[in-house]
Amino acid sequence: MSKVIVVTSGKGGVGKTTTSAAFASGLAAKGYKTAVIDFDVGLRNLDLIMGVERRVVYDFVNVINGESTLKQALIRDKRVDNLYILPASQTRDKDALTTEGVESVINELKEDGFDYIVCDSPAGIEKGAFMALYFADEAIVVTNPEVSSVRDSDRILGILQSRSRAAEQGGTVKEHLLITRYSPDRVEGGDMLGMDDIVEILSVPLIGVIPESESVLQASNSGNSVVLDEQSHAGQAYTDVVARFLGEDVPLRFIDVQPKKGFFKKLFG
């Protein structure tokens, strides 16, 4: 039974695309056949983050309009088996997405035996974001530890539970909260909202906390999914998120202030 998961946030720049890429890569690395769809028509980014920008021939809108088949548009990831990317169109806008079109693409992916379909939502609460969440079974709501991001996540949670197809049919979308760009030092210093405060405000089960990390930026710029960087804390945190999503009980990591290493510690490890 395939599952549709939307990665959404309301606010822009919080790490939706990074999370979509890392999460989909992580699922595929665990052996699940996974597709990740970029819903940000007109502001295509997922292909860059995943390092497939030079391999885009057809896109999501082409498939919806019947200008190409789904097989032609899906890009197979070269590093992770079972991972496929459906890029957005860069030359169109969000109006190119129709409910029927999106539904037919998702249904075709389900028929093709995909275990997980990850929908990378654009920012905002307009059509693109709405289309990305409409068919979702589960949602990963990405939040940064600051008040405007938390409020926007709250808003999108409301939309999920009122305007998604599951909600219209009387069901619910299963919610997961993912806090990204978390910096324990700055939480301690009072510059950032703490993890517990965010969970209390949003009252959604926490699936993970991704520490602020330079490796995310490096990974994005080089087109490598950060989850594949086993050295980085962010990569490890994403691996934990995937494990928790699949039902494993993994304790949270990287949420406490790291003790400052002394000179000799630095020198001798």
Added chain:
Amino acid sequence: MKLKGEMSMLNVLHLQESDLELTSLQVSLEKKRDEAPQFFIQSPLVVDCSDLAEQCNRLDFGALRAMILELGFIPVGVRSAPKDVLLVANKAGWAIMREGHAPSAKKQDKSGQADNHQSASSNGPASDNSGSTEKQTQAQSTIQSLTIERPVRSGQQVYAANGDMTILAPTSSGSELVADGSIHVYGALRGRVLAGARGNVSARIFCHSLQAELIAIAGRYQLLDESDTDLKGKPAMIRLEGEKLIIEPLG
């Protein structure tokens, strides 16, 4: 087209026994009009006969209407007169208006208006032309409780018509709870909360953790930040005492 019952402001002319002499009434009414001509000229006028009692069959409604028109008012209707008198007035071109409210009901009604105004921007309860007393009985006869088990999120609005609202989860800042009755929140209350939306002054607000942005009962509202209560973040009950919102500890 839409035909809706709505409440609007009308000037009401309460006739006294001495006013049965139309010429003297004309003089005093003209005087009143000239105090604020911009306000009164072309304004609708309702004639209330409650102070005349049996005397009102002596009233010449045709002449009264002509006189009022001459002064620049627009005669609309007559109220609080015996049925046969109302029929006579009706023949003379007057509309028959619903009875006025008792003084106590009047006060409630005002609060209802204030609240309607306040929530107009947020699709709050639509205004209604039936008297507040009628609303009360209606509310009593078809009470509908609304129970919500999920968090109420920023941007969401919940309205419990004709009854109480119970929320078994937290509410977010930027959310809005509106109920004609009382509101109970078994969690943190963070958004706006308006109880007694149609003027029920005995409605109350209960919550586990008072962090609301705005609290209101029967149209009397207060920003929590402007309140000097020390119950912020604590279990609290809010009730109305006269015109004042009282916040007190719960339990």
